[in-house]
Amino acid sequence: MSIEEIQNEIVEEFSMFDDWMQRYEYMIELGKSLPIIEERYKTDDNIIKGCQSKVWVHAELEEDKLVFTADSDAIITKGIIAILIRAFSNQRPIDIIEANTDFIDQIGLKEHLSPTRANGLVSMIKQLKLYAIAYQTQLN
């Protein structure tokens, strides 16, 4: 599936919920199923800055696709990363670079997109894209 198709799928899933509580409960569930980063990658180098909670992200190229694993010590943050990773992992770097992130707004998590928000969702997206740029350069 393309990034856009996955994003549409996520938007559809979230549209089933009536209120924020259900959305958050679902996000927390997603957080629990996050592809966990291997312990050896939980280094200071892999920590995303700008988060009140700690977030580690690791990227690896598998053939022409970029695979992300991540973890956080806060479960809501983990849920947010899980959503991002579902959309962006296992995709070609060029597609990750070009993808937009409007779906975050559509699933009712707009409040997490503010650059001043302590969870650093914006930093996370930036980090995923930076990895994509780095690996794209490698592929070129």
Added chain:
Amino acid sequence: MIITKLDIETIRRDFPILKREVNGYPLVYLDNAATSQTPKQVIDVIVDYYSRYNANIHRGVHTLSQEATDAYENARIKVQKHINAAEPYEIIYTSGTTDSINLVANGFTSFLKKGDEILVSAMEHHSNIVPWQMLCERTGAILKVIPMDQEGDLIMEEYTKLLSKCTKLVICNHVSNALGTINPIEQIISLAHKVGAAVLIDGAQAAPHIKVDVQKLNVDFYTISAHKICGPTGVGILYGKEEWLTKLPPYQGGGEMIAEVTFEKTTYADLPHKFEAGTPNICGGIAFGAALDYMNSLGYEAIASYEKELLEYATKELRAINGLKIYGTSEHKTSVISFNIEGIHPYDIGTILDKLGIAVRTGHHCAQPVMDYFKVPGTVRASFSFYNTKKEVDILVEGVKKAKQMLS
């Protein structure tokens, strides 16, 4: 002494913001240790200033400037009386406690030499650690830490042992922002003075709860931020004993702080203007005075007695939640509760509480050494003010239970 009881419902009507809804719920504002809300009596003063007599002060000959100067200097006298300083010029307007501390730390550069010692308590806010570390870097002085125990009380025997002829400064908060501990500053000050050390007490967290008498305390420096005590942000004061303020060199150069300027030599203005370079936060200063009037109209005894009731109630109710641990269990506390729930990150709890309209603080509260001591990444901190109610405590407790259920 007879303590008048506060009429909380009437008081709440003074605070327009408390009528707000957040995320569809009535706002429950429990982040008072970060910033307090502003009563209409103070908001009115701000509006009146900009509507009627906004002008630059001290130098103007025109009426508006004179009125603004009078109001600003009158507010200084209100602060002086509030903390019972001997003279109005011992009150230096600053942008807040951080600025006040930096003023003193910079001033001490020429007073310290290699090997001199500065003692700071283990429960300081970063703003009362970093300026002293920087002072140590400049002078070669050594920073030593007064340790605390598991309750969040300073260990006074250790403090006594740390004091020596080398001790030049003792730095401590009156009340800890992260734990709520009220420190025994009378004792801290008198012990420091015995070895000839000067004492700076950070009163940012104490000012909304405790009325101090700086002469009785015999403290050398005391700091207050207006925004923690129903005033506006961006203004505060440094109290300094006249003898110290006279000795300290100016902090920043500029207008207002000079007596005469030539390219060869500048002479400095007298106190307090020596430390007040540039156009100050005039409206903020005036509004600070109004905030003190407001606090005093309620009465500190009444405030303290009601907040104690809130603290005891909230402590009891929160403690009943399984897995909840409170950090800072001193017998002497202001109405601050720092806590965590086992296995749950404070950030997650704060996020869910926010969705329920409850404002608390999460994180390290700019006191990382305190968090490191308790081996936690951060805590959830609920801090209560005199305008909070037991009903709001109940909403918090229900919110924490809900968060726990969602996050476990």
